Amino acid sequence: xxxxxxxxxxxxxxxxxxxxxxxxxxxxxxxxxxxxxxxxxxxxxxxxxxxxxxxxxxxxxxxxxxxxxxxxxxxxxxxxxxxxxxxxxxxxxxxxxxxxxxxxxxxxxxxxxxxxxxxxxxxxxxxxxxxxxxxxxxxxxxxxxxxxxxxxxxxxxxxxxxxxxxxxxxxxxxxxxxxxxxxxxxxxxxxxxxxxxxxxxxxxxxxxxxxxxxxxxxxxxxxxxxxxxxxxxxxxxxxxxxxxxxxxxxxxxxxxxxxxxxxxxxxxxxxxxxxxxxxxxxxxxxxxxxxxxxxxxxxxxxxxxxxxxxx
Amino acid sequence: xxxxxxxxxxxxxxxxxxxxxxxxxxxxxxxxxxxxxxxxxxxxxxxxxxxxxxxxxxxxxxxxxxxxxxxxxxxxxxxxxxxxxxxxxxxxxxxxxxxxxxxxxxxxxxxxxxx
Numbered sequence: 011x012x013x014x015x016x017x018x019x020x021x022x023x024x025x026x027x028x029x030x031x032x033x034x035x036x037x038x039x040x041x042x043x044x045x046x047x048x049x050x051x052x053x054x055x056x057x058x059x060x061x062x063x064x065x066x067x068x069x070x071x072x073x074x075x076x077x078x079x080x081x082x083x084x085x086x087x088x089x090x091x092x093x094x095x096x097x098x099x100x101x102x103x104x105x106x107x108x109x110x111x112x113x114x115x116x117x118x119x120x121x122x123x124x125x126x127x128x129x130x131x132x133x134x135x136x137x138x139x140x141x142x143x144x145x146x147x148x149x150x151x152x153x154x155x156x157x158x159x160x161x162x163x164x165x166x167x168x169x170x171x172x173x174x175x176x177x178x179x180x181x182x183x184x185x186x187x188x189x190x191x192x193x194x195x196x197x198x199x200x201x202x203x204x205x206x207x208x209x210x211x212x213x214x215x216x217x218x219x220x221x222x223x224x225x226x227x228x229x230x231x232x233x234x235x236x237x238x239x240x241x242x243x244x245x246x247x248x249x250x251x252x253x254x255x256x257x258x259x260x261x262x263x264x265x266x267x268x269x270x271x272x273x274x275x276x277x278x279x280x281x282x283x284x285x286x287x288x289x290x291x292x293x294x295x296x297x298x299x300x301x302x303x304x305x306x307x308x309x310x311x312x313x314x315x316x317x318x319x320x321x
Numbered sequence: 322x323x324x325x326x327x328x329x330x331x332x333x334x335x336x337x338x339x340x341x342x343x344x345x346x347x348x349x350x351x352x353x354x355x356x357x358x359x360x361x362x363x364x365x366x367x368x369x370x371x372x373x374x375x376x377x378x379x380x381x382x383x384x385x386x387x388x389x390x391x392x393x394x395x396x397x398x399x400x401x402x403x404x405x406x407x408x409x410x411x412x413x414x415x416x417x418x419x420x421x422x423x424x425x426x427x428x429x430x431x432x433x434x435x436x
Binding site: 036037040041044046047049050062065092093094095096097098099100106107108109 | 363366367370371374378390396397
């Protein structure tokens with residue numbers, strides 16, 4: 011370290027930093043820059059030595075005070091030249107190493123290769139590359155109701171006519187990826203097969219629409235049902251259920267069917283189904299209805315656009 | 322080669338009691354012969370320095386140290402084996418070396434295995 015270096019800049023702390031801040035900062039830098047934790051980076055050692063030398067002065071309040079007053083400078087304060095562990099630990103000519111189970115030294119490269127390629131080959135067999143099969147990824151279109159209620163499927167995927175069995179969990183989300191253990195490519199030399207990853211693409215439904223765990227549905231009702239109310243049948247993912255339309259229900263009125271939505275994987279609770287009513291007139295003009303409404307309107311005029319601005 | 326007392330003096334950041342504990346934990350294994358003081362090689366000495374840095378400067382807890390050392394030992398073992406492997410590859414004819422480099426490059430681009 012040269013005399014001109016500012017020790018605070020080297021550590022990246024302000025001159026007013028507390029001892030605790032200096033310690034924390036050094037710790038963070040050292041974790042990143044310690045040469046023995048970065049064996050593949052030869053140039054990191056110089057930076058580490060600089061921050062360590064700076065820390066040695068600034069971590070001691072007495073020496074820090076003398077440095078601040080200009081009584082000592084940044085030079086000549088380095089630790090006795092530390093030989094880092096990595097210089098020895100990587101040198102193949104060293105007579106002894108620290109090793110862990112799995113790669114003990116006397117087994118040499120043969121064991122190393124066996125470990126790399128999965129499984130240990132017996133010594134007499136030569137080097138057989140036992141290996142796990144490759145993982146494969148697919149996208150799978152899934153019917154709306156199958157996604158909502160769950161299903162077991164056998165599907166053919168890929169150009170090579172591979173079949174996979176899968177269980178679609180109830181309430182699976184669009185673009186969710188399912189991992190199918192062992193359904194990827196076969197292994198080599200007795201190695202285990204890879205996994206298959208299947209991304210689910212939920213197909214839209216003719217009238218159900220899904221928002222999170224709720225289902226939304228627009229339900230046509232007749233004029234009579236809207237005006238007079240009554241019990242009607244409503245489709246749900248479980249099949250039709252009966253629901254009461256209150257008297258005088260307008261288009262846009264929304265009713266809720268509790269617990270008829272999608273199963274939430276975490277809470278194991280089902281969402282709700284929202285039914286939005288839409289009043290529908292008879293398909294063809296009806297002279298009787300016309301006459302009736304004409305009579306009625308004479309004494310019951312109303313303006314449904316009264317709230318609209320800028321007419 | 323150094324004795325335990327010499328290591329304590331040279332390193333300056335560990336005392337006899339702590340260093341003895343580290344030996345008992347198996348973090349450092351200097352050469353020991355019955356009836357004599359343990360003898361530290363340069364490798365052992367550098368390892369003691371590393372453990373000092375980890376323990377004191379980087380605040381690695383005593384309980385966590387075996388995990389850290391185990392990972393480091395595996396890393397260095399792998400690097401030694403890689404060195405041996407690259408050394409062996411360099412002895413091969415140029416076209417073999419090139420073929421292997423091409424395969425590694427292809428697999429890297431695919432972000433996956435060689436298979």
